[in-house]
Amino acid sequence: MIIDCHGHYTTAPRELELYRNAQLAALAEPSRRPTSTELAVTDDQIRESIEKNQLKFQKERGTDLTIFSPRAAGMAHHIGDERTGKQWARLCNGLIHRVCTLFPDNFVGVCQLPQVPGVSPANCVEELEYCVNTWGFVGCNLNPDPSGGYWTDPPLTDRYWYPIYEKMVELDVPAMVHVSSSCNPCFHGTGAHYMNGDTTAFMQFLTADLFKDFPTLKFIIPHGGGAVPYHWGRYRGLAQDMKRPPLSEHLMKNVFFDTCVYHYPGIELLTKVIPIDNILFASEMVGAVKGIDPETGHHFDDTKRYVDQLKGLSEGDRKKLFEGNARRVYPRLDALLKQRRM
Amino acid sequence: MIIDCHGHYTTAPRELELYRNAQLAALAEPSRRPTSTELAVTDDQIRESIEKNQLKFQKERGTDLTIFSPRAAGMAHHIGDERTGKQWARLCNGLIHRVCTLFPDNFVGVCQLPQVPGVSPANCVEELEYCVNTWGFVGCNLNPDPSGGYWTDPPLTDRYWYPIYEKMVELDVPAMVHVSSSCNPCFHGTGAHYMNGDTTAFMQFLTADLFKDFPTLKFIIPHGGGAVPYHWGRYRGLAQDMKRPPLSEHLMKNVFFDTCVYHYPGIELLTKVIPIDNILFASEMVGAVKGIDPETGHHFDDTKRYVDQLKGLSEGDRKKLFEGNARRVYPRLDALLKQRRM
Numbered sequence: 001m002i003i004d005c006h007g008h009y010t011t012a013p014r015e016l017e018l019y020r021n022a023q024l025a026a027l028a029e030p031s032r033r034p035t036s037t038e039l040a041v042t043d044d045q046i047r048e049s050i051e052k053n054q055l056k057f058q059k060e061r062g063t064d065l066t067i068f069s070p071r072a073a074g075m076a077h078h079i080g081d082e083r084t085g086k087q088w089a090r091l092c093n094g095l096i097h098r099v100c101t102l103f104p105d106n107f108v109g110v111c112q113l114p115q116v117p118g119v120s121p122a123n124c125v126e127e128l129e130y131c132v133n134t135w136g137f138v139g140c141n142l143n144p145d146p147s148g149g150y151w152t153d154p155p156l157t158d159r160y161w162y163p164i165y166e167k168m169v170e171l172d173v174p175a176m177v178h179v180s181s182s183c184n185p186c187f188h189g190t191g192a193h194y195m196n197g198d199t200t201a202f203m204q205f206l207t208a209d210l211f212k213d214f215p216t217l218k219f220i221i222p223h224g225g226g227a228v229p230y231h232w233g234r235y236r237g238l239a240q241d242m243k244r245p246p247l248s249e250h251l252m253k254n255v256f257f258d259t260c261v262y263h264y265p266g267i268e269l270l271t272k273v274i275p276i277d278n279i280l281f282a283s284e285m286v287g288a289v290k291g292i293d294p295e296t297g298h299h300f301d302d303t304k305r306y307v308d309q310l311k312g313l314s315e316g317d318r319k320k321l322f323e324g325n326a327r328r329v330y331p332r333l334d335a336l337l338k339q340r341r342m
Numbered sequence: 343m344i345i346d347c348h349g350h351y352t353t354a355p356r357e358l359e360l361y362r363n364a365q366l367a368a369l370a371e372p373s374r375r376p377t378s379t380e381l382a383v384t385d386d387q388i389r390e391s392i393e394k395n396q397l398k399f400q401k402e403r404g405t406d407l408t409i410f411s412p413r414a415a416g417m418a419h420h421i422g423d424e425r426t427g428k429q430w431a432r433l434c435n436g437l438i439h440r441v442c443t444l445f446p447d448n449f450v451g452v453c454q455l456p457q458v459p460g461v462s463p464a465n466c467v468e469e470l471e472y473c474v475n476t477w478g479f480v481g482c483n484l485n486p487d488p489s490g491g492y493w494t495d496p497p498l499t500d501r502y503w504y505p506i507y508e509k510m511v512e513l514d515v516p517a518m519v520h521v522s523s524s525c526n527p528c529f530h531g532t533g534a535h536y537m538n539g540d541t542t543a544f545m546q547f548l549t550a551d552l553f554k555d556f557p558t559l560k561f562i563i564p565h566g567g568g569a570v571p572y573h574w575g576r577y578r579g580l581a582q583d584m585k586r587p588p589l590s591e592h593l594m595k596n597v598f599f600d601t602c603v604y605h606y607p608g609i610e611l612l613t614k615v616i617p618i619d620n621i622l623f624a625s626e627m628v629g630a631v632k633g634i635d636p637e638t639g640h641h642f643d644d645t646k647r648y649v650d651q652l653k654g655l656s657e658g659d660r661k662k663l664f665e666g667n668a669r670r671v672y673p674r675l676d677a678l679l680k681q682r683r684m
Contacts, residue, residue: 237643261576
């Protein structure tokens with residue numbers, strides 16, 4: 001079985017965007033507030049948006065199940081207030097729930113949280129609980145920078161974040177550390193802000209002792225870990241200079257990387273320097289890069305092809321990377337699959 | 343000949359720090375202002391600080407010449423005002439000039455600029471001109487984020503930066519894009535802010551047309567290019583999706599990466615995916631990581647060892663990476679070496 005741990009509903013029907021526009025317009029002029037919190041989207045619309053895109057790619061590429069969450073750039077935690085944020089998260093998560101209900105064999109849900117810059121993540125506990133307990137979601141996306149590129153909230157290792165970690169531990173769900181869009185003109189979203197968020201989060205974990213307080217807390221750092229595996233020597237060296245424990249003890253029971261790296265040499269490096277137990281297969285499709293690589297004739301984000309090309313990956317390691325690690329990091333996914341005798 | 347294009351004077355005599363403390367204390371209390379702009383540092387002190395560190399490593403590792411600049415974290419453009427910034431840059435650059443005068447065979451100067459957040463880089467033209475014309479410096483370090491981690495100035499491709507680019511082009515000197523210390527608690531300096539600065543700058547260049555306006559402008563992106571080579575497929579794909587020209591045409595006549603990547607697999611990837619013409623040897627010593635890698639028994643930052651281990655690097659490519667590319671990117675260094683018949 002091949003589990004893709006990183007997919008976003010980037011192809012949602014246009015009604016979602018129109019709703020968001022109305023919701024944001026109401027920040028300036030309350031009379032423009034959408035009259036309902038229901039989205040006028042039919043099951044057929046959802047089916048079509050998935051069948052023509054994510055499902056088609058799953059079939060073509062030979063993957064089975066995608067851990068699926070709302071569009072990351074769409075979260076835009078820097079826009080609006082607590083009230084609109086909560087409504088927006090519930091609406092986006094509700095669409096994910098509908099996708100997972102329509103295609104239960106192909107998608108399992110991960111939720112967006114109603115984060116707001118400067119507001120305690122305690123306000124996200126309710127949404128996480130609801131999505132996990134009511135809808136059967138298996139994790140959440142946690143934005144380390146709700147300001148959208150100005151990094152005005154404390155590092156992820158600060159006690160500020162503890163309320164959401166306590167709930168994650170209680171529910172036994174991991175978070176993917178995932179920024180949203182950038183409103184800072186210095187940072188291109190998918191080309192800079194995403195990578196920087198990944199690199200930054202890893203270094204925050206390295207310099208602190210978060211996992212002493214939460215030994216079972218788990219994070220997936222997406223996009224192949226940002227700059228981290230490429231600079232693995234630097235990080236090992238920085239940890240050593242700072243008298244931190246070896247990374248294997250200090251972080252690697254709690255921090256995982258996905259395989260969203262869009263060329264073979266990158267995947268080769270990732271699997272060479274990072275322990276296989278810490279790598280989860282993912283493609284981020286349909287996502288950041290949509291085109292076909294003229295050098296290979298295949299989609300840049302068809303990451304399974306790169307993994308398949310790896311020499312010297314044992315069958316056991318291959319199974320871990322494609323399935324076993326995801327089931328270990330997302331225990332509720334594992335329970336769900338066991339229920340289905342998979 | 344082996345040219346290391348990235349070394350900082352991280353081992354300057356303690357008087358420099360004491361001077362800086364007094365200078366910054368005077369921001370709060372003018373009576374604490376240092377009475378002189380001269381630094382009470384003797385040539386013997388400078389000799390000792392270099393001989394025991396950078397020069398020792400040059401000899402041990404078999405490199406010849408370091409392109410040398412003030413400590414990057416010490417620039418701290420976010421502290422002080424225009425007046426203190428100019429004084430501080432001149433003082434730090436003056437020390438580099440003294441090192442280069444005492445050890446002319448081993449060091450060539452690159453200057454710090456007196457950048458100030460929100461102040462036009464036009465105010466850096468004078469210092470660049472002075473360092474190049476009076477002291478024979480061959481380049482400068484340009485901080486893409488003088489705010490120290492809040493990224494409040496425009497992207498490097500904005501016309502805001504053009505005054506310094508015009509002078510760089512006129513003088514025929516390149517800039518290394520190099521952030522300074524981070525005052526944002528989210529960003530560890532050498533582990534996050536440095537990498538993020540590199541990745542961010544590359545993506546800024548990718549999305550704009552700066553090199554149409556300045557066809558001969560050249561930048562070195564240090565620390566192996568941040569996350570960029572590891573994600574080279576992503577960047578090629580993003581450029582393609584955005585209908586940008588192929589990166590080879592669009593950026594690679596103007597943008598170069600150094601080899602400050604502290605393990606063999608990283609250097610292997612860098613030299614595999616980035617054209618050799620765009621890679622300049624560097625170690626950043628004595629810099630971010632000072633320790634010895636227990637996996638190899640050698641210093642993490644002894645990057646020459648990794649390059650020496652590369653299989654299939656032709657003698658011609660090796661010469662480019664170690665010498666030829668640096669002489670091409672720093673034309674004033676080339677002229678200097680030719681004068682010395684090297």
